[in-house]
Amino acid sequence: MVTKSRRFACAVLCLGVAFAVQFASAQQPQPGQKAGDFFKNVQILKDLPANLMQPTMQFMEISLGVHCNYCHDNDNTKRELDVKPTKARARQMLQMVNSINETTFGGRQVVTCYTCHRGATKPVVVLPHGGGVEMPGGIANPARQRGERPIQGQAPTVDQLIDRHIAGIGGAENLAKVTSLTARGTVTNYAHLDEVHQERPLPIVTPVDFVVKGDKSMFITHNANGDAVQTYNAGSGWQRAGNGNPNDLRPDVLDVAKLQTAIYNPALFKQIVTGMQVTGQDVIGNLETNVITGRMTTLPVVKLYFDRESGKLVSVYYQQPSGFCCHAFRMDVGDYTVQGGIQVPARVTQVGVRDSFTVYRFDSLQANAAVDDARFAKPAGR
16 A cells, blocks of 8 residues: 555564564554545555554465565555456455454454465465474574463462562662663564465574663664664654654554563553553463563553563563454563663564564663663654
């Protein structure tokens, strides 16, 4: 899809939506604006909120294992054109899915593209043998989950779990003394497996800088064609790709940026995640964890996993909405390193759909470096 004003860039979003492409425009959807009013030639998804169009397109790409040009014109400035029969077929499939959900499930989003396609353009009708995925170069798959189950005996409270994590990394007093944290390292991206990625390609390794100051954070990914910047600034956020103009973060991406900031300043969890409850225990890798479940403004489900032995945060799970409900992601954290009297994760692994994952490793971290608040302000456009 393309906006009615010309698109000028595509940006790599860091950590929260690792290497997911979001097309930015000088004009952004207004709150409550519909896709049919903001994008050209929308026929089936007219009433979809405009800010959900991009994750909806991504959902369909992943569900069929394809890229944009499977249905759209190869020229990304002409995506509204009806030049490929697959686009007409996609509209038919959307009508079918909408009809099934409306007539069988009372309008609930139960059936999606992924229900049948499972990463292939032609749905498989034979039961799979259940083989595993081998990773290249001896890289181990990210930790699998066994599934949440009730806690036996007296369950801890939300405050007890979060406070125990803060105590385990150095305590609230030491955490408050860390006014900033700067980090430098690399991000290694492993593509998911589908019809486009028949064999997992060699990983892409890119330098990255990260800075956190209170309830502010900034990620700078040093791509070959220019830096991609994503910034969270105490409730608002912006991004910029290369020399393009900065634009506001999509609301769900803004919530993810809050989560990535809270990983390094865990006192923020109680402020940004609402309706939190201790809902059970789960196993992440070989660690038994206690689970807190809540939500955020645009993320319908957020889960925090704390190691039952050490109390430390092990993983953050969240669901991002689209026109077909949700993309599920996990940010596994580890390699805690002492900086400024507290322990901070030197590794974050973003686990995505269909065995995709992205590993952030920080080999240079520094606490309490001078960081000007002005750095987080959205710059003026050109």
